[in-house]
Amino acid sequence: MNGLKWIGLLLLPAMVLAANEQPNFVFLLVDDLGWGDFGCYGSEFHETPNIDKLASQGMLFKNGYAACTVCSPSRAAILTGCYPARTHLTDWIAGHKRPRAKLSVPDWTMKMEHERVVLPEALKAGGYATAFFGKWHLMPIGAPDFEEHDPTRHGFDINIGGREWGQPKGPGKYFSPFGMPNLDDGKKGDFLTDKLTDAALDFLAATEREQPFLLYFAYYTLHGPIMAPPELVAKYKQKAKTFKNRRNECVNPARAGMVEKLDDSVGRIMAKLDELGLSENTVVILTGDNGGDKPESTGGLRDFKGFSHEGGVREPFVVKWPGKTAAGSTCDEPVIGTDFYPTMLEMAGLPPRPDQHRDGVSIVPLLTGQRTTLDRNTLYWHYPHYHRTLPYGAIRQGDLKLIEFFEDGRLELYDLKADPTESENLAAAHPEKAQELLKKLKQWRQEVGAQTMTDNPNYVPPKQAKKKGK
Numbered sequence: 160m161n162g163l164k165w166i167g168l169l170l171l172p173a174m175v176l177a178a179n180e181q182p183n184f185v186f187l188l189v190d191d192l193g194w195g196d197f198g199c200y201g202s203e204f205h206e207t208p209n210i211d212k213l214a215s216q217g218m219l220f221k222n223g224y225a226a227c228t229v230c231s232p233s234r235a236a237i238l239t240g241c242y243p244a245r246t247h248l249t250d251w252i253a254g255h256k257r258p259r260a261k262l263s264v265p266d267w268t269m270k271m272e273h274e275r276v277v278l279p280e281a282l283k284a285g286g287y288a289t290a291f292f293g294k295w296h297l298m299p300i301g302a303p304d305f306e307e308h309d310p311t312r313h314g315f316d317i318n319i320g321g322r323e324w325g326q327p328k329g330p331g332k333y334f335s336p337f338g339m340p341n342l343d344d345g346k347k348g349d350f351l352t353d354k355l356t357d358a359a360l361d362f363l364a365a366t367e368r369e370q371p372f373l374l375y376f377a378y379y380t381l382h383g384p385i386m387a388p389p390e391l392v393a394k395y396k397q398k399a400k401t402f403k404n405r406r407n408e409c410v411n412p413a414r415a416g417m418v419e420k421l422d423d424s425v426g427r428i429m430a431k432l433d434e435l436g437l438s439e440n441t442v443v444i445l446t447g448d449n450g451g452d453k454p455e456s457t458g459g460l461r462d463f464k465g466f467s468h469e470g471g472v473r474e475p476f477v478v479k480w481p482g483k484t485a486a487g488s489t490c491d492e493p494v495i496g497t498d499f500y501p502t503m504l505e506m507a508g509l510p511p512r513p514d515q516h517r518d519g520v521s522i523v524p525l526l527t528g529q530r531t532t533l534d535r536n537t538l539y540w541h542y543p544h545y546h547r548t549l550p551y552g553a554i555r556q557g558d559l560k561l562i563e564f565f566e567d568g569r570l571e572l573y574d575l576k577a578d579p580t581e582s583e584n585l586a587a588a589h590p591e592k593a594q595e596l597l598k599k600l601k602q603w604r605q606e607v608g609a610q611t612m613t614d615n616p617n618y619v620p621p622k623q624a625k626k627k628g629k
């Protein structure tokens with residue numbers, strides 16, 4: 160080969176795939192999923208054979224993160240490839256009101272802006288069929304353009320079940336009737352996870368084979384209300400009687416039943432892919448939007464949904480990419496929800512959109528085993544809101560994590576390798592390191608244009624508020 164040809168080859172994009180070579184995507188996003196909720200992440204009470212099998216066929220990440228400790232911001236981060244701090248979509252829609260709190264919550268954005276090209280839009284532009292199932296929770300409740308923000312206005316060809324709801328809103332909640340957009344109510348007593356899965360299987364069966372697809376399934380489960388079919392509740396009540404809880408995990412029969420229904424759903428989807436001959440060219444991704452809603456669901460990590468500590472944001476994170484990812488592999492590198500957008504574009508052989516997924520990094524080199532680390536060594540969180548936690552920002556750099564609480568500037572510093580449960584605050588012992596990370600965190604907030612909090616003129620200290628309330 161002559162030199163010119165070599166140069167020509169080098170100038171080609173890294174991967175150009177013919178349409179029939181582009182992989183399909185099944186993206187499974189579980190609500191309020193604890194790091195310890197699956198067998199492959201250590202649970203002994205929950206029974207997740209299908210999910211464990213999925214993990215055994217792909218790569219399991221041990222330091223996978225959600226971009227926020229609550230729903231909507233994490234979901235938007237996956238779709239936009241941007242940190243919540245950058246989009247200003249920083250709390251669950253429509254958030255808590257704390258008019259008497261010490262700090263004023265900024266005027267944050269309760270929707271994804273249409274100007275952004277989000278992940279499903281980018282894949283659609285690349286020839287993909289796109290379908291949304293389940294919980295959306297990204298509509299600006301009460302705003303005039305409310306209806307303009309359902310999944311079909313953000314790149315999905317079809318929407319089954321997505322509305323402004325953060326949880327099932329039908330009279331039977333997880334049981335039929337559901338009253339959800341385009342979802343068959345089935346018969347009384349039917350379970351929501353099953354019916355959404357039926358719809359997803361119908362989509363798979365009907366998909367035109369010449370066109371690759373994105374099946375984006377955002378489960379309502381495991382969000383409250385915690386409910387499962389009676390026979391499963393009975394099964395796990397029985398199991399609980401003799402269960403040796405060696406890991407102090409969540410032993411809640413109804414929640415375990417929800418997990419089993421989730422696992423059934425994953426199993427049915429995998430079986431359908433097999434049946435249709437699609438398994439070998441379908442990437443399956445499974446993760447969660449924020450930590451479990453039960454303190455014991457997080458595999459021993461500190462705190463849970465709504466908190467600044469690891470239990471609020473560390474998530475199961477599994478990717479099966481047939482022929483590319485070594486079966487049964489694991490990865491220790493920290494990765495986060497914003498990374499899916501550039502990763503999936505690269506998998507699809509589509510050009511990156513660095514002006515869109517500004518905070519994501521393609522994790523393809525990790526998945527292919529080409530590398531064990533990324534060039535990035537910092538992750539960030541920004542939560543200028545009151546929830547279970549006080550408002551905070553956080554940075555993880557290598558194994559170190561610094562949390563800054565905005566009310567009083569209090570700092571917490573942890574070495575996640577030596578102390579994964581964040582039990583020993585090292586901030587006082589290592590003030591220089593704490594200040595170095597704080598400086599980085601502040602610089603990052605400036606770079607992404609994060610909204611900051613201000614002193615609240617209507618602040619009523621808790622003691623006075625209590626008196627007034629009497």
Ligand SMILES: [Ca+2]
Pocket residue numbers: 190191229230382448449
């Ligand atoms: Ca959630």
